[in-house]
Amino acid sequence: MPEARVIPLRPEDDESPGPPSSADWDEQLAGALEFLRGRLTGDYDTDEFGFDADLTDHVLLPALRPLFSRWFRVETQGLDNVPDTGGALVVANHSGTIPVDALMATVALHDEHPASRRLRLLGADLVFQLPVLGSMARKMGTTLACNEDAERLLGAGELVGVFPEGFKGVGKPFSERYTLQRFGRGGFVTAALRTGSPIVPCAIVGAEEIYPMIGNAKTVARLLGLPYFPITPTFPLLGLLGAVPLPSKWFIAFGEPIETASYGPAAADDPMVVFNLTDQVRETIQHSLYRLLLERRSVFS
């Protein structure tokens, strides 16, 4: 939502004649210097998961914003289905060869949700084994996808984002786009049941087309210790240029929350309840994917 501002109807009446941009840039630069001072002296807070709100707000989110609004032109729907306060589990489909969808969902909930909610993602352990990427992910608020961490975050009233398809979802071939893969062992449902948090199904359309994966170099993947090694029409053919994502048009739709509190925490140990809820979430996401695909006019507009 843009901020309300006073627009002078007759500019000659305006008291301050200087163009507004001059005040802007020096304030921005002063702000950047202040930020730099805070960073260099360690004067900022991080939480027990390693989340660095200062870095996320001043560096990481601004870096992702152009990708969000200009490149993918992300449109969000049903943001009112995400509660303003308290713990909730956002469950989304995973796609795109590189998990850009997780980052875009984070930007969407922070910038467009009225309560500016922070999405605390759960990441695969491979992410945290890699240097640089692992520590960056932690600073952005991501933590390991395990029940202990998920329950701790939900219990603290955080909004937790999870992609139950995992690598099966991100690394699936282009021909299988928009078909949901198996939803793990339903660990995310037990975490929601134990903490009584609602599950918000989330469908992301557009991420499938950013790196259409037409092949998988399994030998290279095995050599590098990765779950897959993508071959797209442009990568690795064009080298680094091939790493530029295609500018597909994105939709992120949040569905109606599925409440879990009425089952009680004991239901987490009842496999039938867990399977049923998992299926319900999976079907809801699949249906909203189909609906969004019908609404979309073309991949790039």
Added chain:
Amino acid sequence: MPPAVVLVTGVSRWLGGALAAELAADPTIERVIGVDTVPPGPEVLRRLGRTEFVRADIRNPLIAKVIDSAAVDTVVHMNISATPGGAGGRVPMKELNVIGSMQLLAACQRATSVRRFVLKSTSAVYGASPRDPAVFTESMQARRMPSGGLGKDSLDIEGYVRSFARRRPDVDVAVLRFAHFIGPRIDSLLTSFFRLPVVPTELGRDARLQLLHEDDALAVLARATTGNFTGTVNVGAPGTVLMSQAIRRLGRIAAPVPGPAVGSLSRLTRRTGLVDWSPEQMHLLHSGRVLDTRVLREEFGYSPRYTTSAALADYGRTLAPVVAAELIGSVTGGAQSVVARFAGGMAAGRSLLHRRDPAPVVPGLRAVRDL
């Protein structure tokens, strides 16, 4: 019921000596007996007060005689060496830690007077790997068992203590798993690490650190000795800092080392006597670990007075920074005033030009057409 005769092992080190001094200052405690292999230094000795010092090796059966003859009712076991350097190498370290603990427990098992056993353990039992949950509760186990060093020793010792508790159910056993100690007086792993002007870190990793101020460590140990808590408790200050953040706050310079080279670097620093690291403690740089302290606050009944940040700041007072925060502040502040002056000049220049120019059209202002 307060303890009458307390035996503290590892009394020649700062924390053991401080605990013995604290207990000796308590008039309700009849006798405090301190045991260590080396006599305490003059500074510790001065504070020990009426503590009786027994120079004995807990690896030696002599310890049983001490316990028997003094009718010790509370044993505080703190003689666990964290680093090989202090004990004279990894083999003596393991012997002192594991065999020493076994001997002490064997002596306690025979002594009918013993009613309470307090173990100073460490959070190293949880290991540290990227596959671990972010926060450990007491019931969690290491996903990847510590393969050597302090972590493995402590796991072994905790195992012996558990079986001791099974064989002597009348003895109350408290196991305290401490986070990293820090403070102006204590000599711990991190205090010697941060004293280096250039601090080695692992490239691309930023460990989360949870610390514990020495005063809080002392208070928890004293409370565990005189109180009646039984079971295992994590002891750490609220809050965490990242390794990079701690280095910056202390005004040190970080020297990122590629992961594979960390092992050889730790060997080098140990050999040159800069920092007494064990390779498994270098893993700390990798992912760090954080403890859940709910049991400490609610069941044990102690809330640390220092947060992790406050403890770090208190330690920082004793350390001359390499890069002073004031310097950074004055540099950025100077740059800010230059920017402000430059912007002021630009604005003045613009306003001079502006007088002749027609008023700029405000962008984004358009008449709305009725449909």
